[in-house]
Each structure stands twice: as structure tokens, then as C-alpha cells.
Amino acid sequence: MVPSELAEPPSTLPTVGTNLTDLTLKKKRVTVRELGGCMGPIWASYFNDCSTVIFMVDSANIAQVSSSCIQLLSVLSAEALCRASVLILFNKIDMPCTMSLIEIKSLFRMDDIISSATQPITTLELSARSGQGLQEVLSWLESITVK
Helix, strand or coil: HHHHHHHCCCCCCCCEEEEEEEECCCEEHHHEEEEEHHHHHHHHHHCCCCEEEEEEEEECHHHHHHHHHHHHHHHHCCCCHCCCEEEEEEEECCCCCCCCCCHHHHHHHHHHHHHCCCCCEEEEECCCCCCCCCHHHHHHEEEEEEE
């Protein structure tokens, strides 16, 4: 079933711990480890075997923008991730109170972050609930993992 066929959007909850998911992209197995935001203080213990980072930002929660930016800067400055490919997802674009991509990039000072980072950084918009933008995320992931 594709997300657009759902009668009601699925309920979602923030990740509290960690989840592991295996994906197969063009016959290559990729393990995705999802770390909840509340685990921020120990994220670095998971960085050693990491080649790719997908960092999700709640675009509908303006109160969390500054803490999300601080967490992102902490991730980008980690020595173990200095060569990791980074995808920053601005989630909840389907919500009526979501900031525009221009607004949130401005608040994050994304141009400054991208120009000073050692990693290649890509930004995309997404609605995890509806699936809008998910194909672009999978295409990005496939392009950097399957070579």
C-alpha cells in the first residue's frame, strides 16, 4: 500500500530509543539506525561505523529550531563523521503551521553551515506522515550507497 491510499494518516510518535531497519537498494543491503532526539547526549557513541547521516528537523516546531541547529552542529563537528554524507530533512511540510524552506534555512543559517562543513550536505523537504518527498530521500540514499 502506498501512503496516498491510506484512509487516515498513521499515528506517529517521536523515537525514544533506537531502531534498526534494513533496506535493500539495488541489491545492496543498507542498515539504518534511527536515534531518537532524546538520545542526543550519547549519539557520538554510534558514529564510528557511520558513513551517512540523515538528520531530521521538525519544521512545524519553531520552539525546537535552535536546539535542532545546535544538535546538527554537534553532529557535523564530530571527527568520526568528517567524511560522512549528510542529508538534512525538513519534516512535516504537510502541516499548516510549517515554516517555509526559505524561512527554516535562514533560521538555521544553512548556507553558512554548508560552506563551513567538511561533509557534503543535501537538504530536502519531507512529510513522513504522507510520504511526500520520500522518493527523493530514497533516491539520495541510493545514489550515495550504491556505486
